[in-house]
Amino acid sequence: MQNRLTIKDIARLSGVGKSTVSRVLNNEGSVSPQTRERVEAVIRSHGFTPSKSARAMRGQSDKVVAIIVSRLDSPSENQAVRTMLPLLYQQGFDPIVLESQFETRLVQEHLQVLQQRNIDGVILFGFTGLTAAMLAPWQEKMVVIARDYPGISSVCYDDDGAVKLLMQRLRQLGHSHISYLGVQESDATTGMRRHQAYLATCRKLKIPPIAALGELNYQSGFQLAASVIEPHTSALVCASDTIALGAMKYLQQHSLTAIQVCAIGNTPLLNFLFPEIFSVELGYGTAGQQAAQQLLGQLSGELGIRQIIIPSRLA
Structure with missing residues (x-):
């Protein structure tokens, strides 16, 4: 009992x-x-x-921040969370972590419970399906990472710039037949923005576009690689490191390792397995730090609502 x-x-x-x-x-x-x-x-x-966390969840603490991640096993989101925590602890806030599993319903349920329990603020990793109307009640005490919504503070990655950096680098290396593996455009950032940036850069550089869009996983990269490899293909841009892992396995199995692969993410696993791949770092850790600083500033009244873009860089 x-x-x-x-x-x-x-x-x-x-x-x-x-x-x-x-x-x-x-x-x-x-x-x-x-x-x-x-x-x-x-x-x-x-x-x-009552434990400290139990007291916080019952609204008995006035310094509690919730972090709603998409997946607890996401390497990129974990990088961001690791940089948030020290800043929140320094200001005396108790962070609690929840998972959305990319389900709008779960986010709605989490926010309803957090509102009932008087949580001070929320850092939310956004995804396709969330709306500004859904987040509006948290306007003054929320920061969204990876998506931007009118009236809500956000910290976003430079999806367009990341693709352009890779394409320009490949062109400098002499590649003129560059294919692309991406994500369906129903995903606004990793999908649509990165694919559109590839197409726009192809037009600018006068390169014929060859692209295939699938899912954000290595199986999709493996299965779709064949559809974008033509006799003259010399380079392949992947919308994420996860897709690049699958594509590299396909290229190795078919002795196509002369094709230069590059990706977005710069995760340690990809660098360890395939050091010949070069990639763009989106700045996950910087995004987490910026999101925590923005939320703390809003809660203290020192900062207003802002949209922040984290610049990409070639790793």
């Missing part, structure tokens, strides 16, 4: 409301000595001690 006792249980056993129990736990006034003693007696008899 000790580990499962809740404020609701204490209220029932004490014969009072949950709000009264909360006031006793917070040592607030407006509770009669007799009622306070009755509630405290139940708490003592059951050995109830």
